[in-house]
Amino acid sequence: MRQNEYWSKSPVLLRMNYNNRRTQTESSTEMIEILLFSLGGEETFGLNVFKIREVTEMSQVTQIPGQEGAMNGVISLRGQVLPVVSLGNAIGMSTDQPDTKMIISEFASRSVAFAVTDVDKIIRVPWSDVKPPQRYDAEQGAVFGVVMLADGNLVSLVDIESVCHRVLPEKEATAVSTGFELNQVGPVFFVDDSLVARRKIGEVLDTMGLQHSHAVNGVEAEQKLLAMASSAESSHVAIQQRVSLVLVDEEMPIMDGCTLTRKLKGDPRFKNIPIIMYSSLTSEENARRGIDAGVNIYVKKFDSASLSNAIGQLLTHA
Numbered sequence: 675m676r677q678n679e680y681w682s683k684s685p686v687l688l689r690m691n692y693n694n695r696r697t698q699t700e701s702s703t704e705m706i707e708i709l710l711f712s713l714g715g716e717e718t719f720g721l722n723v724f725k726i727r728e729v730t731e732m733s734q735v736t737q738i739p740g741q742e743g744a745m746n747g748v749i750s751l752r753g754q755v756l757p758v759v760s761l762g763n764a765i766g767m768s769t770d771q772p773d774t775k776m777i778i779s780e781f782a783s784r785s786v787a788f789a790v791t792d793v794d795k796i797i798r799v800p801w802s803d804v805k806p807p808q809r810y811d812a813e814q815g816a817v818f819g820v821v822m823l824a825d826g827n828l829v830s831l832v833d834i835e836s837v838c839h840r841v842l843p844e845k846e847a848t849a850v851s852t853g854f855e856l857n858q859v860g861p862v863f864f865v866d867d868s869l870v871a872r873r874k875i876g877e878v879l880d881t882m883g884l885q886h887s888h889a890v891n892g893v894e895a896e897q898k899l900l901a902m903a904s905s906a907e908s909s910h911v912a913i914q915q916r917v918s919l920v921l922v923d924e925e926m927p928i929m930d931g932c933t934l935t936r937k938l939k940g941d942p943r944f945k946n947i948p949i950i951m952y953s954s955l956t957s958e959e960n961a962r963r964g965i966d967a968g969v970n971i972y973v974k975k976f977d978s979a980s981l982s983n984a985i986g987q988l989l990t991h992a
Contacts, residue, residue: 704933707723707796708721717830756778756785758786776789776790781955818927854989862920865923866921867923884989924955935967951967
């Protein structure tokens, strides 16, 4: 394992500390920091550093009744019991090489230990360098984007939310909030690169009785929204007739949510169209970036109840 400025010599190989490493200059050009790791083969994989709490050596895993597939058992780490998922098995990359490291990931309301063969280093690239995989809408897709390194090698970015949706499914304990007197003029528009997330958002909007349309990345979203604005202008109607609210995922290949938000807020036609940004990321730094970009509400720990509450707040006062 190569050492770099983020590694320590303690059993905890990597501890994340975001605020000291980000600057205002970086935030103007949206970047993604990626932890590179291997799953036993020649392919290199990556995870967004903001979803990683720490990286540590593989420890003793306790087996649990009924575990199967990629679920390896559980570990106790600093007083917290975490499920252990063999990431190689989960995405169909099983090899004979043993898992030697655990990536402790935090997203939404979950903490999961992903067992991997080895970890390498952290790289920082612009979100615009992240391209969608070829099988973009694959039902079992475990990769949300790919990045080409300077040496020509490709890094596959793992969609851990989709992985956990399959391996560790859980039923949401909170319901959609429907007690609002909504004042919707036009449809809600949302953009998300994850098929799982798009289905979840669609279910929320359907339950709330809201019409909606969507895009699968920021570039497509910008194109569709600008077309809506042009259509409204040519028809001499308010843009709210075409779109009353925009929901934006923070993490997307090609164009991330913050970049898309700044583009929309820079267009006078969208001045009065509220924007909600949502994310499975939980840090205050991510929320600050969203607010600085111009979103009206930033939803952390994305779930149906928090998203529907935010929608209700904005459309009730529309």
